[in-house]
Amino acid sequence: MATNSQSTLDEVDKDGNVKRTESTFRGTVSSSDPVHKPEAGRYHLYVCNACPWSQRALIARALKGLEGVIGVSATHPTWQKTLPDDDNDHHYGWAFASPDDPPFVPPGGYGSVPSGPGAIPDPLHSFKTVRQIYDMAVGPGKMSKYTVPILWDEKTKKVVNNESSEIIQIFNTAFNDVEGVGNPGLDLAPQTDQERAWAEEVDDWLYNEVCNGVYRSGFAKTQGAYDVAVTSLFAHLDKLEQVLSTRRYLAGDRVTLSDVRVFPSLVRFDEVYNVYFKCNKKRLVDYPNILNYVRDLYQSYPEGFASTTDMDHIRKHYYTSHAALNTYAIVPVGPNFLKTLTEPHDRDRTF
Numbered sequence: 001m002a003t004n005s006q007s008t009l010d011e012v013d014k015d016g017n018v019k020r021t022e023s024t025f026r027g028t029v030s031s032s033d034p035v036h037k038p039e040a041g042r043y044h045l046y047v048c049n050a051c052p053w054s055q056r057a058l059i060a061r062a063l064k065g066l067e068g069v070i071g072v073s074a075t076h077p078t079w080q081k082t083l084p085d086d087d088n089d090h091h092y093g094w095a096f097a098s099p100d101d102p103p104f105v106p107p108g109g110y111g112s113v114p115s116g117p118g119a120i121p122d123p124l125h126s127f128k129t130v131r132q133i134y135d136m137a138v139g140p141g142k143m144s145k146y147t148v149p150i151l152w153d154e155k156t157k158k159v160v161n162n163e164s165s166e167i168i169q170i171f172n173t174a175f176n177d178v179e180g181v182g183n184p185g186l187d188l189a190p191q192t193d194q195e196r197a198w199a200e201e202v203d204d205w206l207y208n209e210v211c212n213g214v215y216r217s218g219f220a221k222t223q224g225a226y227d228v229a230v231t232s233l234f235a236h237l238d239k240l241e242q243v244l245s246t247r248r249y250l251a252g253d254r255v256t257l258s259d260v261r262v263f264p265s266l267v268r269f270d271e272v273y274n275v276y277f278k279c280n281k282k283r284l285v286d287y288p289n290i291l292n293y294v295r296d297l298y299q300s301y302p303e304g305f306a307s308t309t310d311m312d313h314i315r316k317h318y319y320t321s322h323a324a325l326n327t328y329a330i331v332p333v334g335p336n337f338l339k340t341l342t343e344p345h346d347r348d349r350t351f
């Protein structure tokens, strides 16, 4: 396993398999937590709109109506040098910008990328990079990776949690008694023991083989590692297609956290993973049930699923951030998947 990997791109074992390290901060917000109590205006969410794990947090925040209670900042989609004045530091990662700032030059030195309207600078500390957030929380040089999303506690100046699957659970439960929450009664958790067991199983294989499976395919550093990852990815997309032939949502008769977890990976598939990560055995549009499921979420819950889908940032980020994979930072034309998403679906008639 590569040590001190500074990005998922470099987290590979000796056989070229991607091995994602666990998230570091696993705290929670709760009235029974000794430190992080639920309060309006105390917590801030740092994201990149292009990042699927960040979009999970944005969807949960929007569905629960937490916009007035938890602020958000969104980085520029193109990675930058995070210590630009230090010639001995070679880390590239997330940097903040405002839509009026000059375009960023991608890491390979070619091209020029405007932030687009989706970038939101940091209002709390005017942080220039995500690296500075971690440096403030734990001190410089303590972290080897600087990932988003981050749930930040402004009162203690600490990172509460940087694991998307847990941030969405915090958003679902922690702030329901706080004034100003738009949708405190909405429960995104599975409701019965049976649904909970099923959700756990589905979440597990979807995370390993699909959501992370696209990265295991796209960042693999040997043919063998890629072959294993991509074969399993399509076997599990076939399985998802089957699952969605008998149920409208993943884990129950309404939207749950399982849908929140998988949607961001599916919505990126045809624009990015199919091309950039070499996941091109099939496209998402070749799976009728999956396609209509994504359309259903996008159209039926636009505040959660559509408003948080920033296809401009999605396309810009992947194609312009990794000099080793796309030196000249050319963004391919794409199939206009957003248009496909607005076309009619059959889910309400089928279920």
Ligand SMILES: N[C@@H](CCC(=O)N[C@@H](CS)C(=O)NCC(=O)O)C(=O)O
Residues within 6 Å of the ligand: 006, 007, 008, 009, 022, 023, 050, 051, 052, 053, 054, 092, 093, 145, 146, 147, 148, 149, 162, 163, 164, 165
């Ligand atoms: N397990 C984390 C993964 C977060 C993650 O890998 N985020 C990516 C963005 S898509 C990141 O910030 N990568 C920075 C890097 O690899 O240097 C979660 O689900 O929250």
